[in-house]
Amino acid sequence: MSKSSTTDSLAQPLLPHIALLPCAGMGHLTPFLRLASMLSSKNCLVTLITASPSVSAAESIHISLFLSQHPKVNHIEFQLLPSNPTTITTVDDPFFLQWQSTNRSLHLLYPSLASLSPPLSAIFSDFVVASSITPIAGQLGIPNYIVSSTSCKFLCLMAYLPILLSNDSSFSTLATQVNIPGLAPFPITSIPPPFRNPNHLFTSLIATSAQDLSSAKGILMNTFNEFEPETLAAVSDGRALNSILPPILPIGPLQAFELKNDHDEYYLSWLDNQPKESVVYVSFGSRTAMSDSQIRELSKGLDRSGYRFLWVLKTSKVDRDDTQEVKDMVGESFIERTKNKGIVMKGWVSQQDILQHPVIGGFVNHCGWNSVMEAARKGIPVPWPQHGDQSVNAEIVDKAGLGIWERKWGWGLEELVGEEARKATGLDGNSEKVVMEVVEYLMQKSN
Known part of the structure; x- marks a missing residue:
């Protein structure tokens, strides 16, 4: 090999390698698949991590179709641990139970992620597993970005939930609204009923994840400035949840990729x-x-x-x-x-x-x-x-x-x-621009 070709080889930049970890439910899977498609089209190495078995047939079908149409995307399917009899809950929602199992099983992923080549540059994980993925990202020495499948306003409610739960009057029968400093009040009628019960599995999962948000490098939101101007402005300038949230990165509306069914x-x-x-x-x-x-x-x-x-x-x-x-x-x-x-x-x-x-x-x-x-x-x-x-x-x-x-x-x-x-969502629009800024940051870290 000539000296010039060796130099060219050494000068070739490493591509960012990003692992995406969605949770159960099409509402959670869909933004991850769209984000994975965008990243793959921008010369990023992408590893999609999914739990097995899936809850719904739609999830299985969409994952299979996505992988068949994105052959460059690596796939890790990890088996969930069986349910722990000591943590049996009265909740019968299969998606909430799957979220719980995913959190219990995530530590098993570390060897698979640590052995990936080239090494991972970052993890993009679901909000629901924020507390479980944080130590794994720390062990790998890479940043974790949270991908939220909600509006920015509801994200703020979830982030503030531990504080609300610590105050008995937050969800009292006399309350007409819920107040989060820096944001417009939430009518009590818009609060999900499980949030009023600290022992509900859904509430427990959200509150636990909320406590680790500040450890994330940023939160990718499928929203855009013109749709939630007040909330995004309050969060970005520090008027709301300043010490709780990492930087909010609006990347929406995420564009769909071509995915056809027989009918x-x-x-x-x-x-x-x-x-x-x-x-x-x-x-x-x-x-x-x-x-x-x-x-x-x-x-x-x-x-x-x-x-x-x-x-x-x-x-x-x-x-x-x-x-x-x-x-x-x-x-x-x-x-x-x-x-x-x-x-x-x-x-x-x-x-x-x-x-x-x-x-x-x-x-x-x-x-x-x-x-x-x-x-x-x-x-x-x-x-x-x-x-x-x-x-x-x-x-x-x-x-x-x-x-x-x-x-x-x-x-x-x-x-x-x-x-x-x-x-x-246009070529010069905010959606792709913000994602590419994250990719650029990871490129600089890799090189």
């Missing part, structure tokens, strides 16, 4: 034949199960409204348990009456493809944060919060002018929000 062509071709902005898309997310009475009431409303609709239906939290046929859920008479104006279907759909279709005029949704960000890109109205962080999300949506129930905001502001979201 995509059916509903997309149906949409192709509908008039512009004439279809209401109805979906309550990957975890929100509807009761028989809710299904009956919603079907009556759709029938009487006369609007065209695409309704993605779910009757159980875990899709593997969703065994009912559509006709048994809504009734054959409903399907017959509405066959010329609507589709009712089960299973996972390409929501991004649906929302960007020009015939979609409204989105009846649970206000999950990924759905909010996807809708924001198109300026499509989003109503109907259901649980968890969604009441807080609904307030943000309302204030941003994207709430269909608040006509006073008008379509002009909704279009403006959509335009700002598109700017944030």
Whole structure:
């Protein structure tokens, strides 16, 4: 080998190697896959870490499809420890139980991560495992960035939760709002009910993770400045949670990557034949199960409204348990009456493809944060919060002018929000810019 070629070889910069660790639930997995796709496209080495077994079939399918379309992404699948009988909880939510198991099992990952070549430059981990991943990142001598699947405002509530729980009056029956210094008050009605019970598994997991936030290098948020201006400004200038939170890095709205299912062509071709902005898309997310009475009431409303609709239906939290046929859920008479104006279907759909279709005029949704960000890109109205962080999300949506129930905001502001979201994800937009700043920092550390 010549001297010049040796010099060239030595001068070649090392690429950042980033491990991404999502937790159970499509709402948690989706932003990680989108972030992994972006990083991989920017010449970063990416290792995706997933727990086995997964809770839902949708997670397994999406991970497999993602890996088949991103062959350069390395995959580590680690087995969770069996449940500990001494920590059995009355909570029956399979996703919360999986979060608990993941935290108990994470220490097993260290040998696999330590042996990766080239060595890791950083870990991007889910908020839910912040307390468990911190010591591992410390042992590896690399920074940990937390990826939050919520709004910045709800992140602030989670970060402040240990302090709220230490004060008996925070969630008292007499309280009408929850106050966090530097932020607008939270109406007590928007606080997830489990937060009022310090012994609830969900509350315990969130509060434990919140205590380790300051150890992170930063928190990557799937949001953007124009959507949460007051909260992001309060956090960035130190008026809110100054000693609790590391730097907040807004990277949203994260762009979806191409991911097709076998039945995509059916509903997309149906949409192709509908008039512009004439279809209401109805979906309550990957975890929100509807009761028989809710299904009956919603079907009556759709029938009487006369609007065209695409309704993605779910009757159980875990899709593997969703065994009912559509006709048994809504009734054959409903399907017959509405066959010329609507589709009712089960299973996972390409929501991004649906929302960007020009015939979609409204989105009846649970206000999950990924759905909010996807809708924001198109300026499509989003109503109907259901649980968890969604009441807080609904307030943000309302204030941003994207709430269909608040006509006073008008379509002009909704279009403006959509335009700002598109700017944030453009080539020179904030979303990619912030991620690339993190990559640049890791590049400098590696070299």
